[in-house]
Amino acid sequence: MKKKIFKILRFLLFLSLALLLLYFAFRGVDAGELRNSFVQARYGYVFLYLLIGFISLLSRSWRWVIMIEPLNYKASFWNSFYALNTGYLANFAFPRLGEITRCGSLSKAEKIPVDKLFGTVIIERVIDMVFLTVLLLILIIGRFDYFGNFIKNNLYKPLVEKLNASVGSTWVLLLIIVSIPVIIVIVYLLFRTRLSKIHVVQKIKSFIKGIIDGLKTIYKLKRRWSFIFHSLLIWTCYWMMTYAALFILPETAQLKLIDALFLLVIGTLGWVVPVQGGIGAYHYMVTLGFTLYKIPREAGLTYATISHGSQMIMLIVLGLISFMILFSIRRKNTEPQTATKPVSENEVN
Numbered sequence: 095m096k097k098k099i100f101k102i103l104r105f106l107l108f109l110s111l112a113l114l115l116l117y118f119a120f121r122g123v124d125a126g127e128l129r130n131s132f133v134q135a136r137y138g139y140v141f142l143y144l145l146i147g148f149i150s151l152l153s154r155s156w157r158w159v160i161m162i163e164p165l166n167y168k169a170s171f172w173n174s175f176y177a178l179n180t181g182y183l184a185n186f187a188f189p190r191l192g193e194i195t196r197c198g199s200l201s202k203a204e205k206i207p208v209d210k211l212f213g214t215v216i217i218e219r220v221i222d223m224v225f226l227t228v229l230l231l232i233l234i235i236g237r238f239d240y241f242g243n244f245i246k247n248n249l250y251k252p253l254v255e256k257l258n259a260s261v262g263s264t265w266v267l268l269l270i271i272v273s274i275p276v277i278i279v280i281v282y283l284l285f286r287t288r289l290s291k292i293h294v295v296q297k298i299k300s301f302i303k304g305i306i307d308g309l310k311t312i313y314k315l316k317r318r319w320s321f322i323f324h325s326l327l328i329w330t331c332y333w334m335m336t337y338a339a340l341f342i343l344p345e346t347a348q349l350k351l352i353d354a355l356f357l358l359v360i361g362t363l364g365w366v367v368p369v370q371g372g373i374g375a376y377h378y379m380v381t382l383g384f385t386l387y388k389i390p391r392e393a394g395l396t397y398a399t400i401s402h403g404s405q406m407i408m409l410i411v412l413g414l415i416s417f418m419i420l421f422s423i424r425r426k427n428t429e430p431q432t433a434t435k436p437v438s439e440n441e442v443n
Contacts, residue, residue, distance in 0.1 A: 123391055131343065131396040139341045140404050146338060147405055150331035151412070154178060154218075157324035161214040162206065164314035173203045173423070176416035183413025186406070193219075199417075202424050209302075217312050225329050229359050241356055244386050333358055339401040345393040346384070357383050361398075376402050 155175040162169045181196025197211035233241040315321050337354035340346045349357075357380060364379035365372035377398040384394035 123395060127390065127392040128395060131345075131390075131392045132400075134344060135342050135396060135400060136344075137342070137400075139338055140400065143335050143338045143342075143401065144404055144408050146331050146335045147408065150328050150335070151175065151178065153324045153327045153331065157321060157328070158214065158218070160315065160317050160321050160324070161217065161311050162211070163316050164311040165206070165210050165214075167204065167206045167210075169200060169204050169206065173200060173420070176420050177203065179409065179412040179416035180420060182409045183417060186410065186413075199420050203420055213306065214311055221325060225325070226359065226362055229329075229355060233356055233359060237352075241386075244383075332362075336361065336401075339397065342400055343393055343397055345389050346397055349387065353387070356386075372402065373406075 152175065155178050156171060158174050158178065159169050159171050162174075177196050177200035180199045181192035183192075184195035185192035193212070193215050197208045197215060200206060201208045201211055333351075333355055336358040337351055340349050340354060340357075360379050360383035361376055364376035366375075377395060380398040380401075381391055381394035384391075384397070
């Protein structure tokens, strides 16, 4: 009962944060201008936007199959695709739940240990952060006077100020972050004989070992070039999705590829915020990004709402379909196999 109450409260907390960010994004917007912006939108480009997004899902699924191979397990491409979609669906319930759900879904369908799969997902997240950081550096270094100052004044400075106000100093926060794992390691080394006898600790050790095995897959890839190709393709798709979405509105259609790259980085930072499916955070960040081009907030919010909403609908539909397919596969795998009676010669004749 307590666990259910805790889950409900956690869900409401994240939902409240998403609604709060939505409120900040839409606060002070002219309702009439916003309505006109939706009316003038060219919705045909939404299909192109979603098609590119679907290709990115296929590519991410295929890359996951490549990452699982060094674990000495062979995962089906379609089961990996269904598990990925189920994970995205779970993210709309609780932030970051998708990673666990995704691994659990594929584990039941393919009989692969969850901890090993979780290690591959951690690698994926690290790779995504590397790509995002590289793109951010390209924008800052390439045109610091344009993009760099915007990121510095609108993202970096406010974040540092809030950290200093809440913690006292960013150095204090870094010290706390570094100290916690160090203290855990010291305590374990001092009392590992006693701790190793505890069942929960044994489970944790086994799970961590599985994650480490999953992390090692990056060094044992059998198809490195395919892995690199799909990693580049995924982020190229994200870039082209952002660019295609710009043509939805007349106000944003004149923006160029470099501008789409900037909006991709800003929008991705919105998805990182721990709220269900980036709701509110994405809208706030993208609308903030459009202020760099003197584009009205109403147009920026229309772009954010249409692009995010259409993608959300696609992920929910794919997630529900994938969940039902995986559920039927799981039922089939758990059904007892009935022994077939050998056919006699007389019955054949």
